[in-house]
Amino acid sequence: MRKLILLLAMLTYIPASYAFDRAKLFDSFFSIVLVRGYNHDGSLAYGSGVIIAPNKVLTNCHVLRQTKEPWVSRGEDSYTITAIQADSWHDICLLTMENLPFKAVTLGNSNTLKKGQETISVGHSSGNPSPVTSVGIIKSIYPLDHGSVIRSTARFALGASGSGLFDGEGRLIGINTFKTIGRNAYFYAVPVEWISYIEKLPAEPPHSLEGPAFWEANDADKPFFLQVAAPELQEDWIKLQEVANNWVKAEPDNSEAWYELGLANEKLDKLVEAETAYRKSVAVNALNTDSLFRLGMLAAKKGDTKEMHTIQLALLEIDQDIAAEFSHEAGCAEQC
The missing domain is CATH 1.25.40.10 (Tetratricopeptide repeat domain)
Known part of the structure; x- marks a missing residue:
């Protein structure tokens, strides 16, 4: 019930000037989960994830670096990750669980977006158990590997890696992944089209991931x-x-x-x-x-x-x- 009240409150705070379908966004909010794991030094790693299919959560691979026995949670409930499909270069990982009782999000299309289009980011910033929202617009779209990397003004903070970037109809268009440093940072999301790559990769037991992402290259x-x-x-x-x-x-x-x-x-x-x-x-x-x-x-x-x-x-x-x-x-x- 508390989660329901929080989500209703977040919908209320979306500026009226933004043409969002609040009913569809409400469903999207429930697709967001926390992704956690213990690092080798004992510290807690955390990020966000989006449910894209039954028992399937999409997140960033860098969230799982140097972690052991990662898990997914919402509120007081935790779900064991049984398999990972990882594309470290594109920085997307597909996590498999059992008995995840939540509805999957509707997927959008990054290749049909345009500058100025309204977006909303939803994720668990700084490990906050309640999802945080940020509204903005698309600033630029960059074609890359059959999808479009999105730069938007929908801000996200530490711990929101792997969170969802949605269009006004509540469709997932990208996964918030990285930002530049500084007060006037640029915020980037990788495209949902890259899911088609990762679904073809072999599923492996949960393990620490290695290798840089494209945005971390020299x-x-x-x-x-x-x-x-x-x-x-x-x-x-x-x-x-x-x-x-x-x-x-x-x-x-x-x-x-x-x-x-x-x-x-x-x-x-x-x-x-x-x-x-x-x-x-x-x-x-x-x-x-x-x-x-x-x-x-x-x-x-x-x-x-x-x-x-x-x-x-x-x-x-x-x-x-x-x-x-x-x-x-x-x-x-x-x-x-």
Whole structure:
């Protein structure tokens, strides 16, 4: 009963401006569990997990590193893990239990997401026995290995690794996995599509897991979308320009790569080069609101009201909130 009251309270705290289906989200909350285990030094390791099928819990593999005899719990009830299917590089592990009496979540699709889409994160931060929620929006989507790694503003803290990232319909779209350091951290979730990989792996008895995840690799071996994160956060525009140049050479059809190059050039006051990069970004993906937004701001600097109006209309077709933000930043009234 206490759990029910807590979940109802969390639903109440979701801002009314977010278009979430609260009834469907309520079911999603009950798919979240705690994942625990004792480290070799006797300390307690903990994370979160999401029930994706009968007796199956999805979590991050790094939650289970150096642990022995891990288990899953909810409230005062614990469930022994009988088998693990592990993909350490993608940092997803599928745990098998017996007699887990909870309903599985509905799976979504990370490849159909768009920037600005509303999300909600649900997990057990810092080992808290009650799940914690955080709402946000999708900032970027990065295709990787037949899924899309998601960067959102739905925050999560220590202990929430393996928690769920849900869309407004309560569908699981990602597993919250890692974040950058600092106050203005970027938060990333790995895609649900990677479940198809892990389901094909052999089931093994519970054991300590080894091996780095893709996001823990040396900087030069990380995906480009992670290589640009640190210089962007640190406002190291020369470094960002260098990495983004390498990115567009390696992936000329990647809209995000061209956006990052445009941003670096704009911050370095190379406005012609910035505009060229932003336009290439939009040519690859006409729905890239970040690039459209920056093109509009460059037009505002030049006093090009015709271009500003064109950008505003394009943003209105995609996301009215982003269009309103652009109008405000560009100094327009209701219409540029």
